[in-house]
Amino acid sequence: MTSSSKDLLNWWFGEGVTATEIADAKNGLWFGYKPEQDAEARERFGGLSERALAGELNDWAGSPQGWLALVLLLDQLPRMIHRGTPQAFAGGERALQLVRDGMAHGGDVLLAPIQRVFIYLVLEHAEDLSVQDQAVQQFEQLLGIADTDERKLFAGFLDFAERHRQVIARFGHFPHRNEILGRTSSEAERAFLAEPGSRF
Secondary structure (H helix, E strand, O other), X not given: OOXXXXXXXHHHHXXXXXXXXXXXXXXXXXXXXXXXXXXXXXXHHHHHHHHXXXXXXXXXXXXXXXXHHHHHHHHHHHHHHOOOOHHXXXXXXXXXXXXXXXXXXXXXXXXXXXXXXXXXXXXXXXXXXXXXXXXXHHHHHHHHHOOHHHHHHHHHHHHHHXXXXXXXXXXXXXXXXXXXXXXXXXXXXHHHHOOOOOOO
């Protein structure tokens, strides 16, 4: 693992020991929106993310931790660095292929469960029902191996996976991406987007 990938993983996961400690400390970074967090992501890791998107960091995938860091650079970081623009989703297909390749060799099971969440989130981000089915299955597995005191945390991750799958089953894509990607929303999609929690 390179110093750059280690720096990214330290920033993303912090210094907590248990999954709950890590999630409590980092949930706002992972799933919240603060302009200063996006700015920090851009300043600290924007160059690395661009290199990853250009295919320059593929050697990182040679180790489980490097693979995880590369997935973050392709899937999570662009959503912060390029929030509200099509570039936010530019690494999705490459991230999905990277995840598929790594999982085919059992790379995901070499990671801690809380780290595996961000491998499986790539599946959850896909606008493909069969991939969504796989995402739900993987989060079910994580819940199944969770310690008793961490089941609530992993049940929450599973709930989000199931909700993402329901949207893809209903619409075939995520309506909240339509405006950003220049897609026209149907009347049903516009009504859905007016509902609380529809934009994740």
